Amino acid sequence: MIDELLKYQEADGKLRAVEQAIAATEERKKYMTARKFLEKAPEKLEALDAKAVELKHMFDQLEKKYKEIADTIRDYENLDEMIGEQGGEISFYKKNASQISDNLRGLKAEINKLVSMIEAASAEYQTAKKQTILMQRQYKEYKDKYAAVKQEHAEEIAQIEKEMAKIAEHVPKDQLERYNAKRREKLYPVVCEVKDKRCPQCGMELSIVELSKLAEGTPIECDSCRRTLFKRK
Numbered sequence: 001m002i003d004e005l006l007k008y009q010e011a012d013g014k015l016r017a018v019e020q021a022i023a024a025t026e027e028r029k030k031y032m033t034a035r036k037f038l039e040k041a042p043e044k045l046e047a048l049d050a051k052a053v054e055l056k057h058m059f060d061q062l063e064k065k066y067k068e069i070a071d072t073i074r075d076y077e078n079l080d081e082m083i084g085e086q087g088g089e090i091s092f093y094k095k096n097a098s099q100i101s102d103n104l105r106g107l108k109a110e111i112n113k114l115v116s117m118i119e120a121a122s123a124e125y126q127t128a129k130k131q132t133i134l135m136q137r138q139y140k141e142y143k144d145k146y147a148a149v150k151q152e153h154a155e156e157i158a159q160i161e162k163e164m165a166k167i168a169e170h171v172p173k174d175q176l177e178r179y180n181a182k183r184r185e186k187l188y189p190v191v192c193e194v195k196d197k198r199c200p201q202c203g204m205e206l207s208i209v210e211l212s213k214l215a216e217g218t219p220i221e222c223d224s225c226r227r228t229l230f231k232r233k
Contacts (some may be wrong), residue, residue, distance in 0.1 A: 019157075191228045
């Protein structure tokens with residue numbers, strides 16, 4: 001039965017070659033690039049929107065605080081009159097005024113830093129928006145072009161699949177299921193003939209027990225790459 005499975009694999013190899021040729025086309029590459037970008041674009045734009053709202057809230061809070069401190073500073077403009085009317089140590093009031101001024105300068109620096117962050121976030125959003133528009137155009141253009149490329153190979157693929165279906169009728173169901181499961185894992189070739197004491201694909205050295213089974217004509221599975229190995233008597 002291994003010969004029928006090998007025939008199936010040979011036909012599968014032809015199908016794989018066609019699929020790889022399609023995958024290597026510029027049309028598919030452009031289409032997939034645009035599709036993957038657009039799949040993530042909404043999440044990215046939403047995150048940038050949320051960031052903008054957060055930065056705006058932070059800016060409003062700092063601006064409010066800045067105005068409150070600025071108002072306090074104005075209360076100290078007539079400091080000499082306040083001291084003359086109420087008495088007390090002028091050094092105490094001057095120290096408070098100086099401390100408040102320092103706080104105001106620090107707050108202004110924070111605001112300027114936040115403004116820079118807002119401008120950077122805005123620029124990032126605009127860039128992302130422009131990229132999204134470009135990718136939407138690319139997706140629309142190359143979706144049709146990629147479909148045309150697939151259509152060019154549709155008849156060839158159909159013929160190979162028909163050939164594989166015919167061969168599959170003579171392959172035991174359990175062998176076919178195992179083969180197709182490994183192919184879904186992008187493994188190829190799945191079935192390999194052993195010529196020496198190692199797996200011909202990954203180079204894993206086979207045990208004495210495994211070599212004994214192969215000598216008896218019993219296929220085994222490579223412990224390393226999971227390929228099906230056999231040896232002709």
